[in-house]
Amino acid sequence: MPQQFASDNNAGICPPALQALVRANAEPHAPGYGEDAWTARACDRLRALFETDCAVFFVFTGTAANALSLAHICRPYDAVIAHAQAHIDNNEAGATGFFSGGAKIMIADAPLAKLTPELVERLAGKGRGFHSVRPRALSLTQATELGTVYTREELASLTATARGRGLRVHMDGARFANAVAALDCAPADISWRAGVDVLCFGGVKNGLAGGEAVVFFDRDLAREFDWRVKQAGHLNSKMRLVAAPWFALIDEGAWLANARHANAMARRLGERLSGINGLRLMVPVETNAVFVEMAPAVQARLRAKGWRFYNFLSEAGCRLICAWDTAPATVDRFADDVAEAAAPAPRASAG
Ligand SMILES: *Cc1c(COP(=O)(O)O)cnc(C)c1O
Numbered sequence: 001m002p003q004q005f006a007s008d009n010n011a012g013i014c015p016p017a018l019q020a021l022v023r024a025n026a027e028p029h030a031p032g033y034g035e036d037a038w039t040a041r042a043c044d045r046l047r048a049l050f051e052t053d054c055a056v057f058f059v060f061t062g063t064a065a066n067a068l069s070l071a072h073i074c075r076p077y078d079a080v081i082a083h084a085q086a087h088i089d090n091n092e093a094g095a096t097g098f099f100s101g102g103a104k105i106m107i108a109d110a111p112l113a114k115l116t117p118e119l120v121e122r123l124a125g126k127g128r129g130f131h132s133v134r135p136r137a138l139s140l141t142q143a144t145e146l147g148t149v150y151t152r153e154e155l156a157s158l159t160a161t162a163r164g165r166g167l168r169v170h171m172d173g174a175r176f177a178n179a180v181a182a183l184d185c186a187p188a189d190i191s192w193r194a195g196v197d198v199l200c201f202g203g204v205k206n207g208l209a210g211g212e213a214v215v216f217f218d219r220d221l222a223r224e225f226d227w228r229v230k231q232a233g234h235l236n237s238k239m240r241l242v243a244a245p246w247f248a249l250i251d252e253g254a255w256l257a258n259a260r261h262a263n264a265m266a267r268r269l270g271e272r273l274s275g276i277n278g279l280r281l282m283v284p285v286e287t288n289a290v291f292v293e294m295a296p297a298v299q300a301r302l303r304a305k306g307w308r309f310y311n312f313l314s315e316a317g318c319r320l321i322c323a324w325d326t327a328p329a330t331v332d333r334f335a336d337d338v339a340e341a342a343a344p345a346p347r348a349s350a351g
Pocket of ligand 1: 062
């Protein structure tokens with residue numbers, strides 16, 4: 001199928017990651033379960049990237065990264081505070097509750113898929129002692145499910161609020177690279193320096209085949225996490241084949257180049273679409289996603305032409321996501337098709 005805007009996971013593996021996979025595979029044998037040199041190098045490279053001695057683990061999916069790290073923070077009677085759009089609440093089949101043995105997710109809605117300190121305070125204050133769940137973690141998605149980003153200042157005030165309430169801070173960074181690219185900051189600035197305890201750093205949407213990094217900035221919190229990963233069936237015995245692409249992604253700077261490219265393509269797409277009569281962007285384009293309202297009839301014409309994308313927020317709401325490999329020509333072809341589909345039908349000529 002040609003390039004689409006359905007999700008950044010529709011794209012394949014980026015060349016540096018694929019070449020590293022081939023290189024790692026060419027070595028005759030290597031120790032299993034992450035006790036190999038590639039895994040050591042990938043973890044070292046991530047520690048250098050984050051400028052701190054963090055503990056790094058690789059699991060297969062973002063869902064596992066989120067659920068296992070939150071389960072490691074929460075007792076079965078605890079709760080995670082998150083935004084109403086949070087992937088952990090809407091798209092993970094209850095994994096956090098399952099792996100924690102019962103933890104609940106408490107949600108609040110706010111514009112642009114961004115929580116505010118006031119909302120965190122309100123949710124954290126809902127506890128009634130042992131009669132209700134105990135708020136124990138704040139989960140922030142960066143970039144958010146609407147492609148927006150929390151600034152450093154916003155993160156600092158959210159995490160300060162969390163600390164004041166005794167909450168640990170988890171970050172769902174399935175698109176963390178896109179946020180770093182958008183904010184043009186150091187990865188540390190919007191993670192541990194902004195008060196984040198554990199980051200689920202997404203590699204798949206950024207250009208890997210599989211394997212997300214769970215990065216604990218608080219090493220105490222990481223204790224026994226290897227047991228949790230193993231018990232959940234997320235300890236890869238051929239870890240080097242996940243670690244080698246990760247190493248290359250970071251070492252060659254592809255993680256940031258890929259994210260910058262995807263963001264630039266979304267910017268281009270947003271600009272093209274907002275110039276089309278009758279179209280309205282629903283959210284400012286800050287990373288690699290464009291949310292636009294299109295009449296169902298317009299959407300149907302585009303789908304009939306073979307375009308694939310998801311509805312979001314409403315019947316008219318369309319989510320368009322750019323990936324590391326989205327070609328400018330794909331953006332232009334789609335925008336041309338949208339313009340054509342949205343144009344008023346030509347009047348039948350009166351014979
Ligand atoms: C894609 C995504 C994930 C991870 O999803 P998996 O399919 O489990 O890898 C997590 N959080 C957000 C916000 C995502 O978009």
